[in-house]
Amino acid sequence: MSKEDEEKIPKRMLIILAAIEVMRELGGEQLTLELVARRAGVSKGGLLYHFPGKEALVNGVVETLTNSFEADLEKRIGADQIRSGKWSRAYIESTFDEAGAGNDIGTVLASALFLNPESLNGIRSAYTEWQRNIENDGIDPVQSTIARLAADGLWFAEMFGLAPPDKELKQRVRDELLRLTKEEK
Numbered sequence: 001m002s003k004e005d006e007e008k009i010p011k012r013m014l015i016i017l018a019a020i021e022v023m024r025e026l027g028g029e030q031l032t033l034e035l036v037a038r039r040a041g042v043s044k045g046g047l048l049y050h051f052p053g054k055e056a057l058v059n060g061v062v063e064t065l066t067n068s069f070e071a072d073l074e075k076r077i078g079a080d081q082i083r084s085g086k087w088s089r090a091y092i093e094s095t096f097d098e099a100g101a102g103n104d105i106g107t108v109l110a111s112a113l114f115l116n117p118e119s120l121n122g123i124r125s126a127y128t129e130w131q132r133n134i135e136n137d138g139i140d141p142v143q144s145t146i147a148r149l150a151a152d153g154l155w156f157a158e159m160f161g162l163a164p165p166d167k168e169l170k171q172r173v174r175d176e177l178l179r180l181t182k183e184e185k
Contacts, residue, residue, distance in 0.1 A: 012050045012060075014040045019061050020108060028111025033057070058112050058119045065105045066123045069094060073130070084138030085181035088147055091134060092177050095151040096170070106159035139181055147177040 009017075018039035022031050033054060037047040051057040076090035112119040134148050135141040154173065158164040165173060 011040070011042055011046060013064075015042060015047055015050055015057070016061050016064050019057055020065075023061070023111040024107045028058075028114040031058070031111065031115065055116050055119065058115050059122070061108055062112050062119055063122050065108055066126050069105065070126065072097075082182065085144065087130075087133040087137040088139065088144040088181040089178055091130060091148055092151045092174065092181065095155050096174050106155065110159070137181075143180045147180045150177055 015036060018036045019031065021039060022035055031054065033047055033051075034044055036057065037044045040047065047057075051060055072094045073087075073090045076093055077086045080086040080089060082089075109120065109123070131145070131148065134144045137144050150173070154164065154170065156162065164170070
């Protein structure tokens with residue numbers, strides 16, 4: 001990112017982006033406020049103005065990534081022309097698009113779990129809401145839940161390198177899960 005681009009981004013977001021970078025590259029155990037401040041180009045005092053400690057920083061990162069995922073869901077739901085299954089399809093598409101290389105949220109969640117399991121309370125609440133929406137999506141709630149859990153399983157397999165499917169099989173799985181979301185109750 002150029003210096004000019006950095007100047008356009010609010011300091012709080014620069015700090016969050018720097019924390020994501022540290023977590024992705026070094027893991028949560030290497031996350032220090034000094035390192036994040038240096039990477040963000042702010043003083044430690046500047047970081048502490050926005051985040052009074054490491055726990056607050058990790059919570060801010062998790063909240064930001066959760067909000068970003070939710071915004072992507074809402075955008076996809078709004079663009080979907082089929083009435084039933086919108087939530088389920090949006091969740092599958094967002095999850096598949098997030099899975100694999102460059103997946104910041106997976107790395108951050110693993111780091112957050114290591115640093116402070118309670119920092120995941122916000123995303124746990126979001127998942128509860130997402131699941132409720134998926135179950136009440138106008139399609140069979142069992143099928144929509146199977147599709148959600150399968151999408152999550154792919155995401156975890158790719159995040160941890162647990163025999164993720166190749167690109168062709170991944171696409172076929174995605175297509176099948178999306179097919180499940182188009183069958184009315």
